[in-house]
Amino acid sequence: xxxxxxxxxxxxxxxxxxxxxxxxxxxxxxxxxxxxxxxxxxxxxxxxxxxxxxxxxxxxxxxxxxxxxxxxxxxxxxxxxxxxxxxxxxxxxxxxxxxxxxxxxxxxxxxxxxxxxxxxxxxxxxxxxxxxxxxxxxxxxxxxxxxxxxxxxxxxxxxxxxxxxxxxxxxxxxxxxxxxxxxxxxxxxxxxxxxxxxxxxxxxxxxxxxxxxxxxxxxxxxxxxx
Amino acid sequence: xxxxxxxxxxxxxxxxxxxxxxxxxxxxxxxxxxxxxxxxxxxxxxxxxxxxxxxxxxxxxxxxxxxxxxxxxxxxxxxxxxxxxxxxxxxxxxxxxxxxxxxxxxxxxxxxxxxxxxxxxxxxxxxxxxxxxxxxxxxxxxxxxxxxxxxxxxxxxxxxxxxxxxxxxxxxxxxxxxxxxxxxxxxxxxxxxxxxxxxxxxxxxxxxxxxxxxxxxxxxxxxxxx
DNA sequence: GTCTCGTTTTTTGTATTCAAAATTCTGCGT
DNA sequence: ACGCAGAATTTTGAATACAAAAAACGAGAC
Numbered sequence: 001x002x003x004x005x006x007x008x009x010x011x012x013x014x015x016x017x018x019x020x021x022x023x024x025x026x027x028x029x030x031x032x033x034x035x036x037x038x039x040x041x042x043x044x045x046x047x048x049x050x051x052x053x054x055x056x057x058x059x060x061x062x063x064x065x066x067x068x069x070x071x072x073x074x075x076x077x078x079x080x081x082x083x084x085x086x087x088x089x090x091x092x093x094x095x096x097x098x099x100x101x102x103x104x105x106x107x108x109x110x111x112x113x114x115x116x117x118x119x120x121x122x123x124x125x126x127x128x129x130x131x132x133x134x135x136x137x138x139x140x141x142x143x144x145x146x147x148x149x150x151x152x153x154x155x156x157x158x159x160x161x162x163x164x165x166x167x168x169x170x171x172x173x174x175x176x177x178x179x180x181x182x183x184x185x186x187x188x189x190x191x192x193x194x195x196x197x198x199x200x201x202x203x204x205x206x207x208x209x210x211x212x213x214x215x216x217x218x219x220x221x222x223x224x225x226x
Numbered sequence: 227x228x229x230x231x232x233x234x235x236x237x238x239x240x241x242x243x244x245x246x247x248x249x250x251x252x253x254x255x256x257x258x259x260x261x262x263x264x265x266x267x268x269x270x271x272x273x274x275x276x277x278x279x280x281x282x283x284x285x286x287x288x289x290x291x292x293x294x295x296x297x298x299x300x301x302x303x304x305x306x307x308x309x310x311x312x313x314x315x316x317x318x319x320x321x322x323x324x325x326x327x328x329x330x331x332x333x334x335x336x337x338x339x340x341x342x343x344x345x346x347x348x349x350x351x352x353x354x355x356x357x358x359x360x361x362x363x364x365x366x367x368x369x370x371x372x373x374x375x376x377x378x379x380x381x382x383x384x385x386x387x388x389x390x391x392x393x394x395x396x397x398x399x400x401x402x403x404x405x406x407x408x409x410x411x412x413x414x415x416x417x418x419x420x421x422x423x424x425x426x427x428x429x430x431x432x433x434x435x436x437x438x439x440x441x442x443x444x445x446x447x448x449x450x451x452x
Numbered sequence: 453g454t455c456t457c458g459t460t461t462t463t464t465g466t467a468t469t470c471a472a473a474a475t476t477c478t479g480c481g482t
Numbered sequence: 483a484c485g486c487a488g489a490a491t492t493t494t495g496a497a498t499a500c501a502a503a504a505a506a507c508g509a510g511a512c
Contacts, residue, residue, distance in 0.1 A: 018302075018495090020301075020495090021301075043463080044463075044464075045462090045463075053496080053497090054497045054498075055497085055498095056282065056495080056496055056497065059286060060285060060286055060289045063246075063286045063290050063293070064289050064292070064293055066290070067289075067290055067292075067293020067294065068293065069383070075242040075244040075246075075464090076464065076465080076503060076504070077463095077464085077504080078464065078504095091382065091383045094328060094332065094381075095325070095328065095381070095383060095384055095387065098324045098327070098328040099321070099324060099325075102320060102324040106320065155317050155320075155321070156317065157295070157314075157317045157318055158317065158320075158321055165383075244465090245465080245466080246465090269492095270493075270494075271492090271493075279466080279467090280466060280467045280468075281468095281494090282465080282466055282467065282468090283465075283466060283467095285494095285495090301494090302493090302495080303474075303493095303494085304474095304494065454511105454512090455510105455511085455512080456509105456510090456511080456512095457508105457509095457510090457511100458507105458508090458509090459506105459508080459509100460505105460506080460507070460508095461504105461505080461506070461507080462503105462504085462505070462506080463503085463504070463505080464501105464502085464503075465501085465503090466499100466500085466501080466502100467498105467499080467500075467501095468497100468498080468499070468500090469496100469497080469498070469499085470495105470496085470497075471494105471495085471496085471497095472493105472494085472496100473493085473495090474491105474492085474494080475490105475491080475492065475493080476489105476490085476491070476492080477489085477490070477491080478488090478489075478490085479486105479487095479488095479489100480485105480486090480487090480488105481484105481485090481486085482486100
């Protein structure tokens with residue numbers, strides 16, 4: 001059937017920044033950067049006052065974050081920031097490993113020369129950060145590399161899942177600061193990751209990423225309570 | 227400090243069945259079984275009337291389902307049941323494959339003899355269902371097998387992720403009914419999965435599950451629009 | 453002191469209400 | 483018919499209001 005065109009048919013699908021997204025993002029930041037410590041009981045009214053919104057949108061934001069696993073809700077008892085338990089990390093890391101490996105496999109055949117040049121630059125920055133002992137720079141370069149792989153993997157669902165898990169896991173990283181030994185090892189591992197990218201070898205890249213994650217977990221293990 | 231014990235310290239952590247969970251479950255069912263077809267625009271008031279609740283809890287349920295990817299929300303335009311696009315499936319299947327493979331790897335060393343007996347019985351039912359052409363029985367046995375592996379893998383996060391993705395993917399299965407050829411292939415693949423379980427061989431089981439999923443996707447590809 | 457039971461206060465869950473945006477409807481002009 | 487501007491209606495987003503449950507408090511018994 002040939003329906004006449006209506007105004008809304010032409011509406012560009014530009015994403016509007018909505019209050020819900022805003023709240024989710026701000027809360028996520030507070031949780032990930034540790035301002036809202038793991039295990040903290042969340043008081044709705046308090047957050048409402050802080051953000052200047054009513055409880056309705058705040059509660060919706062909490063539901064979204066619960067879906068990401070950053071918030072744990074107990075009926076009639078309210079919400080709390082998801083605690084980081086050792087068991088939690090032992091659960092999450094293999095999953096992140098498997099997903100990152102998949103991202104690597106998917107991405108490997110599709111790296112453009114520009115991507116590889118960018119990866120190269122990131123590796124240079126990573127090594128410089130190591131030499132300087134600049135932890136923030138190290139993390140930035142590290143994250144950018146993983147982001148690059150995710151971008152080329154071109155799988156939004158995969159990206160969403162990894163980011164969700166990563167938000168949970170990365171809270172633990174702050175607790176245990178990188179030992180000198182582990183730091184050097186991480187740089188070496190990234191060197192291999194770069195090589196695998198250059199070779200556009202999916203199996204290799206996947207395996208290297210998986211190992212990288214596994215080592216990250218064992219490094220973290222020693223620094224965690226329980 | 228030694229705080230005196232209070233009543234609530236003793237409260238058993240029994241999970242209360244809450245309205246939110248109820249709504250999420252019912253909506254998920256409607257979506258997964260196709261009553262709410264993919265791409266359908268969701269009218270809040272309509273659902274409220276149907277469920278006999280007000281919009282507040284319903285909207286929270288929609289947020290939760292959006293987190294699972296079953297609902298897509300557009301600001302100021304409302305919600306719709308997530309469409310099943312070909313691209314969607316191409317995205318989701320490799321992820322499910324990687325996660326099921328991980329589940330297999332984690333589970334393999336931990337199968338008890340009782341688990342293997344149960345798996346054996348399920349395989350028998352699977353073959354019987356095939357012989358009888360009983361699709362429902364096939365699906366039940368199939369799902370039970372995967373559930374068994376997930377149970378032994380003992381990773382709640384992994385289970386949650388797989389179930390979430392599976393809810394999205396399994397909607398597509400209804401659209402494309404199993405060809406006779408694919409059905410037989412699936413049974414054979416399950417035979418290998420059972421063997422790998424018996425051998426408690428993680429790498430083998432993981433690989434077998436991954437192949438199983440990959441084949442499922444190619445079978446589905448032919449029956450999908452686009 | 454501390455345990456218990458009942459009362460008060462806080463907090464959560466849900467319904468209702470109000471405002472703003474989007475969609476549909478209507479009448480006019482071509 | 484068709485397109486279009488503007489009014490009427492629906493629908494979404496957010497705040498408020500109310501009910502019920504949980505937590506905190508407090509007085510009396512032991």
